[in-house]
Structures are given as structure tokens and as C-alpha cells.
Amino acid sequence: MARRMLEYIKEQPEVWRKITDGRESLFQGAVEKLQQPAKRIVILGSGSSYIASMAAADLYEKMLGLEAAAVVPTRLDGLLRLLNPEETLLIAVSQSGKSTSTIDAVKKWKARGFRILAVTADEQSPVAKEGDIHQFIACGEETVGPKTKGMTATVLTLYFLGLALGRAWNLGDHGDSDRFLEELNQAIDAAPSNIEKSIEFCRNQADLLAVIPHVTILSEDAGYYAAQEGALKLLETLYIPAVAYEFEEYLHGVNNTIAPGMCHLYLPASEKNVERMAALDHYTREKGCINLIITVLDWEEGSHVLKLSGNQNPYLSIFETLPAFQVMSVFGSERRNIDCDKPKFPDFYGVLNTKA
Numbered sequence: 001m002a003r004r005m006l007e008y009i010k011e012q013p014e015v016w017r018k019i020t021d022g023r024e025s026l027f028q029g030a031v032e033k034l035q036q037p038a039k040r041i042v043i044l045g046s047g048s049s050y051i052a053s054m055a056a057a058d059l060y061e062k063m064l065g066l067e068a069a070a071v072v073p074t075r076l077d078g079l080l081r082l083l084n085p086e087e088t089l090l091i092a093v094s095q096s097g098k099s100t101s102t103i104d105a106v107k108k109w110k111a112r113g114f115r116i117l118a119v120t121a122d123e124q125s126p127v128a129k130e131g132d133i134h135q136f137i138a139c140g141e142e143t144v145g146p147k148t149k150g151m152t153a154t155v156l157t158l159y160f161l162g163l164a165l166g167r168a169w170n171l172g173d174h175g176d177s178d179r180f181l182e183e184l185n186q187a188i189d190a191a192p193s194n195i196e197k198s199i200e201f202c203r204n205q206a207d208l209l210a211v212i213p214h215v216t217i218l219s220e221d222a223g224y225y226a227a228q229e230g231a232l233k234l235l236e237t238l239y240i241p242a243v244a245y246e247f248e249e250y251l252h253g254v255n256n257t258i259a260p261g262m263c264h265l266y267l268p269a270s271e272k273n274v275e276r277m278a279a280l281d282h283y284t285r286e287k288g289c290i291n292l293i294i295t296v297l298d299w300e301e302g303s304h305v306l307k308l309s310g311n312q313n314p315y316l317s318i319f320e321t322l323p324a325f326q327v328m329s330v331f332g333s334e335r336r337n338i339d340c341d342k343p344k345f346p347d348f349y350g351v352l353n354t355k356a
């Protein structure tokens, strides 16, 4: 059993509550140093930090009207030539602060005159020290490879950073931020019971999780980031291929993989596609696919449906539905005799030089 991973998963509501309640003092330092507004924000990170960066860039565009994009550290060179350092804020995200590709990218961009805000959970790490400004991710220690509380705390940190910068730079609508905060508070309050429901659901699905050879995850809107992180967790812990598709993209070709035994996880996140996703669920089950549904939306009840409490704001899927995937990793790996508290290849980082 991935005991430590499960402890971290259960710790999440408390971590989110602390960040939310302590946000004034937690973000004050960085925001004071960032009074000069930027025209655009580029966020970089790897793995879960990249997925967190994508979710944040999307929210910054939507709520603040800022130009924002997320990129992996090794794909920045084209942008370096296009962007003006005077107008651009680069945010480098790394929970450990030790990913070598992120350190290299920060050094390169700094040398070209870009302002760098480093966001890490270790103030003494290389990424934190290379940045001009540091924002701490208050998630506490997380020693296992498949990150859970660190990832969700990174998303929350980036969300709050954006809202604080929006206030400082006079962007976005105060009413929208207040509503977002209210929904976020509701998501945090609902999280302990959502995690318990997920544990019960995954226990009941353990036989299935033990044998599925691969997983296809479908979501939509900003639920897609929870789906991507869910896929990363499942493949990291069950050692099987797990791929996330944006719902509409799935319908354009990937649907040819529909076949008996295909396992689908549906994550309907907004009312927009709810009927079409339900139609796809019925269609694929008739063709012999094995489907599970994880959602906060109204959905026809069934043993394959995990109905969680939440709002209809897809930007909150990370806090509402993603923990169910994390729990699936714990129970699925246990049934496969995998201890995902321990690295599969302890020498890997050293051989490939991925961490400083």
C-alpha cells in the first residue's frame, strides 16, 4: 500500500486551507516586488509542474485578460527571440527547485534580461536562488515520486499569485475574483468527504484497477488539466499507458480505438458537453468499453459513477475531481503489488541528470 502517498492525499484539504487563509502574508513579498505590470506571462515547468502551469496560464487569460502561456523548459528558445523582456514576466515553477532543465532555462532567460519569478517549495533550491523573486509553495515535505499535495498546492499558489497580481495591476473584475474565492472555499470544505467517497469507490473498483491494460481519460474545458494530471498519476503508479484527451479532440479520430475492454475515465467538468459525454458513455459501453465517470455534475447514478460535491467551475476540477485519480493510484498500485512510495528506478535521476 502506498501509505505515504495516501497520507499526502488526505493532507491536501488542510494544505489548501492554510494557503487560502494565509494568502495575504504568503503572497505579499512577491507581489510588492512585482508592482510594474507585465503585458504577458510565460510559465514554465516540467511534469506535474507543467500541468499546473497550463491551468494557471489558462486562468490568467480568462480572469485577468493577460496574454499567458505555459511551456516546458526545453521548448522556450523560439519564444526567446519573439518576446520583449520589458513586457514579459517569466514564472519558473518547480516543486523541488532542482529540475535541471528548469534551472538551465532560468539561467538562459535571465541572461537575456527577463524578470524571473521562481515558484518552488524550497527556498534554498537552485531554481529559487536563480530567480529574481521567489514565491514559496507552502505544501510541506513530499518525499514520494508521484506528487499529489505539491501539485495541487502549486496550482493554488499560481492561482492566488495571478489574482494578487491582477489586483496590483488593476486587471480583471473584483466580482469575478470574489466569486472564484467563494467557490474555492466550498471546494476545500468539500474535499475531505470527496476524498473519503473516492476511497470507497476505488476500493469497490480495485479488481478492475488490478487488470486494466491501459486507460483513456476524457475531459473538457479546464477539466482537461485534471485529466492530464490524472493520466500522469495513473501511468506513474500503475505502470500502464494512460492518455488524456480533450473531449472534442477524442471525437476526431481517437474514437477509432473504441473496442471491447478499452477502459475510459470520463471527467465531465461543465454543463456545455454533459449530454454529448453521456451519449459517448452509453455508446462506448454498448461497444464493450469499461467506463468510469468522475464528476461534480448531475449524472445518471450507477456503480461506475463517482459523484462528488462541487461547483460547476472547471478551473476547480484540480481540487474537486483530481484527488479521485490520486486515490485510484494508491488502490490500483496496491492490487498490482507496486509500492509507489518507492522509486521504480532509484538510479534514474542520477544517470539521466534530471535533478541537481
Ligand SMILES: O=P(O)(O)OC[C@H]1O[C@](O)(CO)[C@@H](O)[C@@H]1O
Pocket (backbone or CB within 6 Å): 045, 046, 047, 048, 049, 093, 094, 095, 096, 097, 098, 099, 102, 145, 146, 147, 354
Ligand atoms: O516540479 P519539479 O520538482 O521541477 O519536478 C518536475 C517533475 O519531475 C518529477 O520529479 C519526475 O522527475 C515529477 O514528479 C515532477 O512533476
